[in-house]
Amino acid sequence: xxxxxxxxxxxxxxxxxxxxxxxxxxxxxxxxxxxxxxxxxxxxxxxxxxxxxxxxxxxxxxxxxxxxxxxxxxxxxxxxxxxxxxxxxxxxxxxxxxxxxxxxxxxxxxxxxxxxxxxxxxxxxxxxxxxxxxxxxxxxxxxxxxxxxxxxxxxxxxxxxxxxxxxxxxxxxxxxxxxxxxxxxxxxxxxxxxxxxxxxxxxxxxxxxxxxxxxxxxxxxxxxxxxxxxxxxxxxxxxxxxxxxxxxxxxxxxxxxxxxxxxxxxxxxxxxxxxxxxxxxxxxxxxxxxxxxxxxxxxxxxxxxxxxxxxxxxxxxxxxxxxxxxxxxxxxxxxxxxxxxxxxxxxxxxxxxxxxxxxxxxxxxxxxxxxx
Amino acid sequence: xxxxxxxxxxxxxxxxxxxxxxxxxxxxxxxxxxxxxxxxxxxxxxxxxxxxxxxxxxxxxxxxxxxxxxxxxxxxxxxxxxxxxxxxxxxxxxxxxxxxxxxxxxxxxxxxxxxxxxxxxxxxxxxxxxxxxxxxxxxxxxxxxxxxxxxxxxxxxxxxxxxxxxxxxxxxxxxxxxxxxxxxxxxxxxxxxxxxxxxxxxxxxxxxxxxxxxxxxxxxxxxxxxxxxxxxx
Numbered sequence: 001x002x003x004x005x006x007x008x009x010x011x012x013x014x015x016x017x018x019x020x021x022x023x024x025x026x027x028x029x030x031x032x033x034x035x036x037x038x039x040x041x042x043x044x045x046x047x048x049x050x051x052x053x054x055x056x057x058x059x060x061x062x063x064x065x066x067x068x069x070x071x072x073x074x075x076x077x078x079x080x081x082x083x084x085x086x087x088x089x090x091x092x093x094x095x096x097x098x099x100x101x102x103x104x105x106x107x108x109x110x111x112x113x114x115x116x117x118x119x120x121x122x123x124x125x126x127x128x129x130x131x132x133x134x135x136x137x138x139x140x141x142x143x144x145x146x147x148x149x150x151x152x153x154x155x156x157x158x159x160x161x162x163x164x165x166x167x168x169x170x171x172x173x174x175x176x177x178x179x180x181x182x183x184x185x186x187x188x189x190x191x192x193x194x195x196x197x198x199x200x201x202x203x204x205x206x207x208x209x210x211x212x213x214x215x216x217x218x219x220x221x222x223x224x225x226x227x228x229x230x231x232x233x234x235x236x237x238x239x240x241x242x243x244x245x246x247x248x249x250x251x252x253x254x255x256x257x258x259x260x261x262x263x264x265x266x267x268x269x270x271x272x273x274x275x276x277x278x279x280x281x282x283x284x285x286x287x288x289x290x291x292x293x294x295x296x297x298x299x300x301x302x303x304x305x306x307x308x309x310x311x312x313x314x315x316x317x318x319x320x321x322x323x324x325x326x327x328x329x330x331x332x333x334x335x336x337x338x339x340x341x342x343x344x345x346x347x348x349x350x351x352x353x354x355x356x357x358x359x360x361x362x363x364x365x366x367x368x369x370x371x372x
Numbered sequence: 373x374x375x376x377x378x379x380x381x382x383x384x385x386x387x388x389x390x391x392x393x394x395x396x397x398x399x400x401x402x403x404x405x406x407x408x409x410x411x412x413x414x415x416x417x418x419x420x421x422x423x424x425x426x427x428x429x430x431x432x433x434x435x436x437x438x439x440x441x442x443x444x445x446x447x448x449x450x451x452x453x454x455x456x457x458x459x460x461x462x463x464x465x466x467x468x469x470x471x472x473x474x475x476x477x478x479x480x481x482x483x484x485x486x487x488x489x490x491x492x493x494x495x496x497x498x499x500x501x502x503x504x505x506x507x508x509x510x511x512x513x514x515x516x517x518x519x520x521x522x523x524x525x526x527x528x529x530x531x532x533x534x535x536x537x538x539x540x541x542x543x544x545x546x547x548x549x550x551x552x553x554x555x556x557x558x559x560x561x562x563x564x565x566x567x568x569x570x571x572x573x574x575x576x577x578x579x580x581x582x583x584x585x586x587x588x589x590x591x592x593x594x595x596x597x598x599x600x601x602x603x604x605x
Contacts, residue, residue, distance in 0.1 A: 038503075038527065039502075039503070042503070042524055042525070042526070042527075043503075043515055043518070043526060043527055043528055044515070044519060046511075046515070046528070047512075047515055047519075095453045095454070096453070096454060098454075098457075163491065163494075166494060166524060166525075167522060167524070170522035170524070172520075172521075172522050173487075173490070173521070173522025173523075174522075176487065176522075188484065188485055188487075188566075190484035190485065190566060191484065194481065194482070194484070204481040205479065205481055208478045208479050208481055209477075209478040209479060209561040210479065210561055211477075211479050212477050212479065212539055212540045212561050213477045213479075213539040213540070213542065213544075213545055214500065214542055214545055215477070215480065215492070215496055215504075215545055217479070219492075219495065219496070219499060220479065220480055220481060220482050222495070223482040223491070223492060223495060224481070224482050227482060
């Protein structure tokens with residue numbers, strides 16, 4: 001791996017390049033309040049971020065990313081639209097792979113502008129593509145928004161759709177829910193027995209001991225009612241499950257993917273809006289001289305790793321270098337701004353480059369040239 | 373150089389460990405006064421007894437300060453990241469059985485399995501504005517289990533003792549703790565989820581990968597494993 005001096009110089013070069021596109025330089029604190037991050041990312045972040053305690057401020061985390069502090073700084077500043085760049089270290093515990101660094105530099109670009117989201121998507125992607133053009137890296141794009149639009153369009157209850165939506169990021173639980181809703185996986189025997197007791201008018205709370213804890217009897221009753229209502233629902237049509245399956249495995253060049261998605265939209269009109277957005281984005285990318293015809297599109301790209309993105313997503317990786325993480329990643333995160341903004345939403349898109357990975361790719365290319 | 377064997381320094385775990393080695397012809401005993409942590413080994417040469425708290429044995433094995441150690445398989449998995457890169461299981465010892473389980477209040481009649489817990493957690497967060505709290509001291513094991521199972525909207529709260537009481541005391545909604553008979557859980561009106569078994573633990577003899585393995589300590593280990601194997605029922 002390259003040394004720290006080279007990485008710092010490379011980071012400065014990249015940030016200058018972002019600045020030259022009109023971005024304002026922004027700095028973020030290294031210590032971040034843990035509760036915000038925990039509330040946002042859940043317990044998993046505790047396994048990935050360094051948690052430390054401050055005698056006055058309570059639990060703090062060494063920033064695991066820039067996105068959250070940058071969104072907060074932007075919301076405090078109230079200037080719209082805005083374009084920011086930053087450069088600095090992020091800190092991640094490595095619990096499974098001792099060879100991955102636990103602190104590394106990220107240089108980022110973030111755009112807060114709701115006037116033309118697809119143009120902003122294309123702006124970020126094209127800026128990254130331009131900077132990375134001299135290197136042997138390949139982009140992949142995706143769109144989480146198409147998947148979520150498809151889920152929203154399933155002909156089933158709002159509760160079932162919400163359950164699926166909540167687990168888009170967890171493929172295993174998602175699959176289990178889908179199989180249950182489609183009726184292809186059997187209902188657990190305990191559930192069957194419970195529903196039987198309820199249907200027979202028996203009080204399921206009889207003989208189970210006292211009510212303890214914060215979760216009230218009314219909350220239990222609410223869920224029992226939901227379970228009964230859910231049991232009465234027809235199974236999710238297998239045609240819709242198939243379409244969802246096609247969507248999740250869709251992997252093609254962008255123009256072919258768009259055609260394919262248009263076909264799917266005939267049977268699943270709920271995704272039409274998202275597909276039109278993809279169409280507009282591809283046009284905006286073309287307008288910025290991106291070779292859209294050779295651009296890879298994977299509908300489920302980022303589904304397991306990029307949890308806060310909810311629209312356009314992208315990554316740049318070095319082909320054949322499975323040992324290296326992606327050189328750059330990014331995407332749209334409107335929902336995150338809604339959570340952090342307590343109701344106020346600011347359409348936002350951005351991404352980061354990891355200079356040390358970029359240098360490692362460049363070094364490798366030099367070595368190959370020497371060898372040939 | 374002697375081979376250092378780390379053994380729990382008190383209680384049933386120590387007694388049963390001494391019995392286990394004793395049945396295989398290796399005498400372990402505490403020496404000196406009742407309060408002094410010193411030990412003696414007979415029946416084999418080149419082994420030094422190190423008496424430690426069971427909770428510290430995983431760390432000592434990982435650091436290589438002891439060559440072998442006896443502790444619960446749950447403690448090794450919880451305290452060491454990528455535990456099998458750091459230690460090797462030599463022998464499960466057949467005592468100190470305990471299950472790490474996920475339990476909820478018995479009155480949650482709508483929650484039978486982990487999938488129900490996940491759904492209840494989502495609803496709980498909406499009603500109460502914070503993530504459903506699970507009290508435990510086995511953070512790594514529980515977190516990895518819940519991640520594997522795809523559970524969201526929960527948080528772990530640390531509980532180093534009397535974990536079964538946290539629900540009644542309103543500091544947690546569910547717990548993950550060690551149980552052998554389930555008696556304490558029942559007494560506190562808690563019920564184990566039908567698929568809530570996180571880890572089946574027992575006392576296990578572990579070997580450190582990081583310890584200094586010289587020809588001498590290797591030879592001693594060889595002799596020791598021969599004696600253990602010969603004594604196997």
